[in-house]
Amino acid sequence: MAAPTESHGSEHSAKLLGFHEMGLDDRILQAVSKLGWKEPTLIQEKAIPLSLEGKDVLARARTGSGKTAxxxxxxxxxxxxRKQVTREQCISTIIMVPTKELGAQAHKNILELTTSCSREVRCVDISGKGDLPSQRPLLSENPDIVVGTPSKILAHLVARNMSVxxxxxxxxxxxxxxxxxxxxxxxxxxxxxxLPKIFQTFLMSATLNDDVKALKKLVLHNPVILKLEESQLPEAGQLTxxxxxxxxxxxxxxxxxxLKLRLIQGKSIIFVxxxxxxxxxxxxxxQFGIPACVLNSELPINSRVHIVHQFNDGLYDIVVAADDQTLLDPAQTSAAPSKKQKRKYQDKEFGVSRGIDFQFVTSVINFDFPSNVDSYIHRVGRTARGTNQGTALSFISVAEMPMYEEVQETLSKTSPEGADSFKPYQFRMEEIEGFRYRAQDAMRAVTKVAIREARLKEIKQEILNSQKLKSYFEDNPRDLQVLKHDKPLHTVRTQQHLxxxxxxxVPPMLRSMRAGTKRRQPHAYKPKPAPTQTQMRFKKKKEDPLKSFEFSGLKHIQNAKKFKKKKH
Known part of the structure; x- marks a missing residue:
């Protein structure tokens, strides 16, 4: 076997090759234009021509760089x-993804790229839609592209629901x-x-770790390895x-x-x-009237996908997301689960910080600092995607300092800004000391019992929602907007004053800013002055039917007398 060749891309290389210069079908170019892509990203410009030449490709590029396309x-x-030569319908492509959410995203992206050739290129997603018997009809039509997790694809191959x-x-x-x-x-x-002995393979990854090297030996044949010379996170001008x-x-x-003082605005993901x-x-x-929806591995797949879609559509601004434990510590996958862990259902094919395409995220908040460098990179990679600006804010306790220092050291090697990647957030804790008592009051109300009840209530509700999403809402897509996931759980006593x-x-500086904002408003609301005693008596008289009674003919007599005086 020939040794793999390596190619290093650079963002400062010559002018990018345009989509129209790659020899692509007009229907693909039309879809690309409809998506608003003016030019390919670095990974697209390097990988697409090599793939069209028939080469196996192992590409490493950061999250949000356009690897799917x-x-x-x-x-x-x-x-x-192929369809210009033969009309035979067969499964020619398998796309394997580690999570159901990434499967839904890849399927959506392919549908967007085939809007002008949907009859010629058919794609199905089997990563999270029911059991094998319910999916068999989808595969019986031999779609061109099948998207799914490795376990789901293997199950269908063993059950002979598809043959490739x-x-x-x-x-x-x-x-x-x-x-x-x-x-x-x-x-x-x-x-x-x-699988057959000969096929073309694409391996897409954000990092080239030992797992990727092991996978490369299994599936790649003389691959071209693309190591793009770019930092793992966007530059400081785009991501703060x-x-x-x-x-x-x-x-x-x-x-x-x-959140309450609106120092963080826009769409935010809070990671725990x-x-x-x-x-x-x-x-x-x-308790403070701040709506947020949760996203974790206990929720049904339909609900998780729907939460992401509604968040992207702007129906709510705050998602509290829990990282999957296998991502936080991959070593846990080999360890035997405890009895307590077995009792709690968690979907192993789930990952929040990887794969899910959250759109237009203004800020990522690490409420709990991640337990490894990769997790930090992929969490923060949910913002500042494409050409959008983004902010990442991390809360770091004393126990989390060693992990923070490791992340800082790793980023300083790959980022041009070096150790200056992290900036201290200029915030005086003493100015919000008055908030502490309210926060402690609210924290005491969130007991273990309240959390357990909230989890059970949410899961039951989302299972019901998931069934509705699966059947009724397929026929009534407009009603999907009514089904929201950020409603209060009401397992904690609500205190209205909070x-x-x-x-x-409000801190003095913000108070003065608020006052200045009010003065600048040209049409500020002015309350009406209280009515005087005379006005009150007049109003009372008008409301009294006896005192306000007037003989309708009286006015005519008075007007006639006035007219006669003027005449004489």
Missing amino acids: SYAIPVIQKILD KDSLQFLVIDEADLVFSFGYEDDIKELLKH QYHIKCEEVEKFVLIYSL NSVDRCYRLKLFLE KHVPEYL
């Missing part, structure tokens, strides 16, 4: 080329660095037995990273004051490290 476009082009031994031309493994850590190593080894050193109670005080913390924070914010911030609690 870099393999989807050449796959669609090759399918269109003679038809497969392309195998794509997206987010390859997560596939083994999610426990799919045995599935992939078994799955390869059902702040940190605040604080303890547990101060984290809750800070999040309450920052466990499902319990997810509901603790939601119930805490709920929903309002009195003026004396």
Whole structure:
């Protein structure tokens, strides 16, 4: 076997090759134009021509750099080329993803790229839609592209719901660095037995770790390795990273004051490290009238996808997300779960900080600092995507300092800004000391019992919602907007006074800014003055039917007398 060739891209290289210069079908170019893509990203410009030449590609590029289109476009082009020669319908492409959410996203992206050739190129997503018998009809039509998790694809191959031994031309493994850590190593080894010996492979990854190297040996043949010379996170001009050193109670005080004083605006994702913390924070914010929806591995897949869609559509601004434990610590996948862990259902094919395409996220808040460098990179990668600006704010306790220092050291090696990537958030804790008592009051109300009840209530409600989404809402898409996920859970006693911030609690600097804003308003509201006693008596007289009674003919007599006087 020939040694793999390596290619290093640079953002400062020559002018990018345009989509129209890649020899793509007009229908693909039309879809690209409709999506508003003026020019390819660095990974697309490097990977698409190599893929069209028939080479296996292992590409490493950061989150949000356009990796999905870099393999989807050449796959669609090759399918269109094949259908000019033969009309035989067969499964020619398998796209494997580590999470159901990423499967839904990849399927959506492919549908967008095939809007002008949807009859010629058909794609189905089997990652999260029911059991094998319900999915069999989808595969019986031999769609061109099948998207799914390795375990789901293997199950269908074993059940003979689909056969690709003679038809497969392309195998794509997206987010390859997560596939083994999610426990799919045995599935992939078994799955390869059902595939032909020769096919073209794409491996897309944000990092080139040992898992990716092991996967490369299994599926790649003389690949071109694309290592793009770019930092793992966007530059400081696009992404601003702040940190605040604080303890547990101060984290809750800070999040309450920052959101209530509107120092954080726009769409935000708040990351925590466990499902319990997810509901603790939601119930805490709920007491102050701050709506937020939770996103974690306990919720049904339909609800999780729907939450992301509604968040992207702007129906709510705050998502409290719990990272999947296998992502936080991949070593946990090999460890045997405890009895307590077995009792709690968690979907292993779930990951919040990876794969899910959150759109137009203004800020990412690490309420709990992540437990490894990759997790930090992928959490923060949810904002500042494409050309959008973004902010990342991390709360760091004393116990989390070693991890913070490790992240800072790693980023300083890959980022041109070096150690200056993190900036201290200029915030005086003493100015929000008045918020502390309210926060502590709200924290005491969020008991373990309240959290447990909230989890049970949310899961029951979302299971019901999931069934509705699966059946009724397929026929009534407009009604989807009514089904929201950020409603209060009401497992904690609500104190109405906590929903309002009195003026004396507002820091002096913000108070003066508020006052200045009011003075600048040209049409400021002015309350009407209280009525005088004379006005009140007159009003009372008019309301009294006896005193306000007038003989209708009296006015005519008076007017006649006035007319006669004027005449004489």
